[in-house]
Amino acid sequence: MSDLRYPIGPFRPDSNPTAESRGRHIQQIQELAARFRTTVTGLSAQQLDTPYRDGGWTVRQVIHHVPDSHLNAYIRCKLALTESTPTIKPYDEAAWACLKDSQLAPIEVSVSLLDAIHVRWAIILKSLQPRDFARQFIHPEAGLKDLDWLLALYSWHGNHHLAHITSVQQRLHW
Numbered sequence: 703m704s705d706l707r708y709p710i711g712p713f714r715p716d717s718n719p720t721a722e723s724r725g726r727h728i729q730q731i732q733e734l735a736a737r738f739r740t741t742v743t744g745l746s747a748q749q750l751d752t753p754y755r756d757g758g759w760t761v762r763q764v765i766h767h768v769p770d771s772h773l774n775a776y777i778r779c780k781l782a783l784t785e786s787t788p789t790i791k792p793y794d795e796a797a798w799a800c801l802k803d804s805q806l807a808p809i810e811v812s813v814s815l816l817d818a819i820h821v822r823w824a825i826i827l828k829s830l831q832p833r834d835f836a837r838q839f840i841h842p843e844a845g846l847k848d849l850d851w852l853l854a855l856y857s858w859h860g861n862h863h864l865a866h867i868t869s870v871q872q873r874l875h876w
């Protein structure tokens with residue numbers, strides 16, 4: 703892998719979302735917490751505090767970042783479903799990763815939070831009609847987006863960060 707920042711490649715939205723692609727994305731979201739739990743169980747404090755790449759976040763920060771990010775996505779999804787093209791609030795993920803909860807909270811807290819968020823989110827996503835995925839929101843940095851884009855992004859996002867952890871495990875032979 704040549705670019706450790708993107709171990710599964712950069713995000714590419716679905717050009718033509720289908721019921722099948724949506725189903726795959728929802729399934730990946732549903733399975734992510736279990737995959738994270740399996741991957742990070744038993745890591746030592748030293749391993750958790752190892753950056754996944756030079757200049758990158760530590761494994762611990764990555765683990766805490768994913769539920770932070772997916773909680774924001776879950777709320778953005780609910781806003782898009784309940785408001786007319788809402789403008790969502792971005793957040794400074796790098797600043798969040800430096801807060802004490804990302805340094806001191808046990809990783810199981812974040813894995814459990816991710817699991818809980820995804821249970822609730824999957825219930826909503828599975829209840830949507832195809833037209834609902836066209837619901838839109840405005841991201842001040844990314845522009846006008848719809849729920850198909852959000853679903854594909856967060857399916858990729860979870861796999862992207864899981865690959866950060868598995869790639870450092872492979873490189874360092876953990």
